[in-house]
Amino acid sequence: MVLDLTRHVRTEERARKFLERQCWPSGQPVCPRCGGGRAYALAEGRVRCAGCRYTFHALSGRFAGLAGLTPRQWLRLLALFAVDATAHAMAAALGLAYNTAYKAATVVRLSILAASLDGVAILKSPLGAQLGSAARALRPNAPDEPLATVPVFGILERGDLVFVDYLPSLTPQDLLHFNRNFSLPLSRLGAIVYSDRYLRYDALVACGSDLLTRHLVEISGRAPAVDPRQTGFWPYARERLVRFHGVTAHKFPLYLKELEFRYNHRDDDILAILLANISSLVPDLN
Ligand SMILES: [Zn+2]
Structure with missing residues (x-):
């Protein structure tokens, strides 16, 4: 009802x-x-x-x-x-x-x-x-106040549900390290950088790390990019992040958790x- x-x-x-x-x-x-x-x-x-x-x-x-x-x-x-x-x-x-x-x-x-x-x-x-x-x-x-540290989130899809986990032990530097030394594919969406599968996560994601975006540009061409996903949470989130919010580092964590909520309740x-x-x-x- x-x-x-x-x-x-x-x-x-x-x-x-x-x-x-x-x-x-x-x-x-x-x-x-x-x-x-x-x-x-x-x-x-x-x-x-x-x-x-x-x-x-x-x-x-x-x-x-x-x-x-x-x-x-x-x-x-x-x-x-x-x-x-x-x-x-x-x-x-x-x-x-x-x-x-x-x-x-x-x-x-x-x-x-x-x-x-x-x-x-x-x-x-x-x-x-x-x-x-x-x-x-x-x-x-x-809204535009910078964050002292840029958080990394892990996205985990199980059936119809998504779990967006804050991963306090990971930093953007770690993503760059995985990318350079372990060939973890990364892609960019404006200020957002997201990865291919990592351990149990479908993707790792961070927004607003200058370090990450700057070095990704430098190694573009030889870094394997993430295959665009056609279904599930990420296409859903990507479309909304681009369309609505002109997302900044500061807004990103709350928007990402909002999208987790909206996705998991998309039929409610x-x-x-x-x-x-x-x-x-x-x-x-x-
Ligand atoms: Zn009382």
């Missing part, structure tokens, strides 16, 4: 109640700090935990509380995100500043990352800190999943 938000976005009040039900499915407030289920109502939708005295509201401690959008703006933005709208299109449709829409879209992507198999491990890693997850105070960086109604993701608590990253 496809989730239809039409009646929930008619007014801010309806949207708030709807989003509150996603956060508190039992209808009772749950304290995001201690998990307690007893709370006193205060003004303006806020409540105070009877256990630890923490004052909170439905979105406190949750991804949806990080972007400064109203509940109605959130629902409308998610519907656009689900159909792959750009941050520019979201900003125009909702009458938001581009930076506000971009930040909200980044929060959605972080919530997708957090729900993925290795998501919490990534958020806790130095890469996660660079993506904006500093403990619970999320701070999405400027993802709006309901996105809603659950932004309504969930930001994991404890300490």
Whole structure:
């Protein structure tokens, strides 16, 4: 069944109640700090935990509380995100500043990352800190800010599913080393460099390494290129990376994990999943 938000976005009040039900499915407030289920109502939708005295509201401690959008703006933005709208299109449709829409879209992507198999491990890693997850105070960086280190991901396809694994033990230098000394074929797609099969992975991929792209150019002609794959995840991802995002090193990790999510749910109604993701608590990253 496809989730239809039409009646929930008619007014801010309806949207708030709807989003509150996603956060508190039992209808009772749950304290995001201690998990307690007893709370006193205060003004303006806020409540105070009877256990630890923490004052909170439905979105406190949750991804949806990080972007400064109203509940109605959130629902409308998610519907656009689900159909792959750009941050520019979201900003125009909702009458938001581009930076506000971009930040909200980044929060959605972080919530997708957090729900993925290795998501919490990534958020806790130095890469996660660079993506904006500093403990619970999320701070999405400027989109063009360079990454201190360029991460390498492994792409593994099994049946209809893809797994995009962050490989903290590998660096772009390793890819270059495999290419030069072990004839691992590499190809380029703009700032993205990807490999042929490596151990259990269908491909290794990195984006924005000057070292890698510079030396690949130097050895072009004698390096075996990757055979273009016609089916599966990579053609799906490649087309979207080129079409939508003008991808930079900084944006790449979150986009790649978003594509993993979209590919694995390509036959599902993802709006309901996105809603659950932004309504969930930001994991404890300490
Ligand atoms: Zn509490």
